[in-house]
Amino acid sequence: MNGSPIRVVVCEDDELVRAGYAAVLDAQPDMVVVGQAGDGSEAVSIIRDLRPDVAVMDIHMPRLNGIEVTARLAESQDTHPIRVLMVTTFNLDEYVYDALRAGASGFLLKDAPLHELIAGVRTVARGEALLAPSVTRRLIGEYALRIRPADPAPPAARLGPLTEREHEVLLLIAEGLSNGEIAERMTIAHETVKTHVSRILTKLRLRDRVQAVVFAYRSGLVRQG
Structure with missing residues (x-):
């Protein structure tokens, strides 16, 4: 990050949760929340306009869900990649597999303590992937068996x-x-x-x-x- 603060956009349809995430992240000395979105369509517009380093993305949002937003962002990536930290219930449903395929850089449990959210943003901002250790092998193993994308x-x-x-x-x-x-x-x-x-x-x-x-x-x- 070259000493610059991590620029974050918070995308969450629950206003109280969104405000809470934004307040906690913006209070960190190495982060600044540059925008917020309450639905998927707004998220695409704001993220494309502001080009943050990290987007904290709820899977379940109106108009476009977090997976659709992530996929659209991946299609228009340039030299400034936007890392998506997906917030999920992690119940190993199709949403999680689709999020991996769409290009999410990390997953965070919806009920995770706030210090994990802060650490997660820093992790994906460094270009590393974040997966909850307790489910990494099970999740990825199932995903690898289910998803067979075309490969040259x-x-x-x-x-x-x-x-x-x-x-x-x-x-x-x-x-x-x-x-x-x-x-x-x-x-x-x-x-x-x-x-x-x-x-x-x-x-x-x-x-x-x-x-x-x-x-x-x-x-x-x-x-x-």
């Missing part, structure tokens, strides 16, 4: 460019480990892990860590259970 090459064939070290890092990403945890597990520097992750995403043509986890399952590198 079979996932297994695309593993070739990865080095042995990058394979190892990808496996740990699929376990839901953070960069810090991967560094500790592999006894290497945190910056080295970041370099490995960046190269993995570039070589496999993936957007973020969520896609990396899905790829690990779909490629057969990791198997559910």
